[in-house]
Amino acid sequence: MKMVSPIEELLDAAEGRLSELKVERIVIGLAYSAVLLSDGSLGLAATPHVVWGCRTHPAAGELAGRQATELARGLLSPNPLDSTLGLATVNAVLGEGARPSPDPLEALGVESTHVVGVVGYIGPLIRALEGRVKEVLVFERDPSRPGVLPDWAVEMELPRCDVVFITGAAFANKTVGHLLELCRGRTAVIGPSTPMWPGLLDHGVDWLFGAKAPDPARTLQVIAEGGGTRALYRHGLVKVALGREDMVHRGK
Template sequence: MATIDKLIDYALSENGGEQIADLRIGLGYTAVLLTSGACGLACMLRHRLIQQHSCSLLAHAGTFVGTHVADVIPLLRSTSVVEASVGLAAINALTANQDHPSSDENLFDLLQLRSSDVVGIVGYIGPIVNEARRRAREVMVFDEVRTDMSDVYDTSREQELLPECDMTIISATSLLNHTFDDLVAMSSSARSMCLMGPSTPLLPGIFQSKGITVLAGRQIQDSKKVLQIVSEAGGTKRFGEAARKINLLLKQT
């Protein structure tokens, strides 16, 4: 079963009749607030919006508040990046209140990075790329957008180069564009793998079986502030303490 289907099935099984209290779709992120007060995030792949030719980017806009979250969660399967972001944000909201024993240890130490390692990073995450380049033998970065940078590969090279990597860090946007399972399969030689970003579902049970070593996501502390940041086109750097970083080290089966 595809990972996004597992996420959808799990979220639907956890649903206790929650409804959407608020939905914000910004240029950087989508945020879903539930009637319980729980809030979830998902990245907006805005470079893909040019593929949508209607002035309305979300069908049924104006009707989501009051909708049962169970009707929204399956949108993660959509090929529309807007709909998919709403579905993933709803899943992250529904699972937001689970207790997670986060580690304060440096991410690369958790992943047991070695100076001899070749690291693959899917999705350009500046601070992570910079630290990896300081600490690893070689770093291969793949991105759909930053292909104008001489040291970033187009994603078409992933199938060729990811099998050479000792460690891979995969952006959780791969769940939104439905490439996650393929990327994991390409990383079969990797000693450790991380799923990263505020879109990351903090659900160890889903990702352990895929070989993910660390889930590096966010836990929302201030829903009101997060909703404001999303509405004002803010991105990851703006969340600060409103959405604290969480690093979950997964037990490998």
């Protein structure tokens, strides 16, 4: 029997909510991409760090007005940009039941004796961990920063981590399923790209730390002007979270 990946399940969960919606606007920024839907909801995903050269999106000028489900299915595409727009589309309709985010380190029970893995270079999180835990292992596709391990090192190192934080962008680059298989300790998916879907808690995820945009127009402006994570939060993006304990309280 073929195993269904977390990405396929995520898309299935979102398509029912997307079926009656259309794409209103798309913004592809330096750090994030955003999709605004016809009901006013907005979803984000990290813009892939790919050397595009002179390439452009072949459907530019034609994406707005399309059915939201069509754009969402790009999440299954091998094309990094289509996958990113697919994730942003899915993220626009997720988040029911999410609450204001607690401190991620406290929520995961991070202790001074822990080895903590961070998949994706998440600067503020890494700085918060340094000096607080026994060891911080950072994995990144581009390991050019000092102390950063190449992404393939997860095969050897991730299983020994007591706590692992995975960037939400791992959904767009199709690595999230395997990363979760490698995790043995407590695990969280974190960042504005994170899909706030409770079903992920059935795949070994303990916490989801994502974001919602109460003011879509302002968020779109920040992204269009080249803003990153700090600028987005400074201009109104809100951190939200969903954990296993939330599902228990809701009687799941």
